[in-house]
Amino acid sequence: PDTRERHWVPLTVDRPFDFGFLERLPFKDKVFDFVVASHVLEHSSEPERALREMQRVARAGYIEVPDAFMERVNPYKDHRAEITVRQGRLTIRKKGSWIVDRELVELYEDRAKPLFTGAFIPSRPFDFHVRHYWQDSIAYQVVNPSVDARWLAPVDDRPRPAVASVGWRGTVRGALRTLMSQSARNRAIDLAGLLACPTCGHAAVDRTTDGFRCHACATAYPDRHGLPMLYPDGTAP
Ligand SMILES: [Zn+2]
Ligand SMILES: [Zn+2]
Missing domain, CATH: 2.20.25 (N-terminal domain of TfIIb)
Known part of the structure; x- marks a missing residue:
């Protein structure tokens, strides 16, 4: 399974697990108390459907994505939306192609990128990500609903490590995760x-x-x- 955005970290399956589309979730209505969508929504070409599905299957949830500002200056090849929060509401701008403003990206990389990645983001991570909790319904607005975001993502050329070795830190982390993840309770979920x-x-x-x-x-x-x-x-x- 593809964990490219997680830098090829092997997939951990320590609870009931399945694959599916966010826009067509394979779950009953309101079957979850809480749904976590971390760095997922910005990949959807149909964010309206994705948000409708999350509200259908869950009573509450958490959505985390890169903030629109960082997405504009540092666009990912498979991110299809720029998302920020205004007045407590997710504000979504669909992308018609993976790079929206090439000149801005070039200026950012030339003038500002080292400052952002070296200083600003590590010291103030919350300012560069959307971290949105919701209950009952998700407050959002798509500012350009007519834009088609179903384009084919360019081939990702980031190097893939030959052997995905977890190392001793990974082993410790994995053991802790197993302990902390209430595996007995998880195994009981049907x-x-x-x-x-x-x-x-x-x-x-x-x-x-x-x-x-x-x-x-x-x-x-x-x-x-x-x-x-x-x-x-x-x-x-
Ligand atoms: Zn059927
Ligand atoms: Zn992403």
């Missing part, structure tokens, strides 16, 4: 009981020998690498 069909929306999905199958529309969702793949029409990307 994933199937939380699921709804991402194709037809029916709120009953049966476990099969190699995955899940919708009770209503009979769409099959076969596992991959032993992990549930709950994509619309059973088609994992």
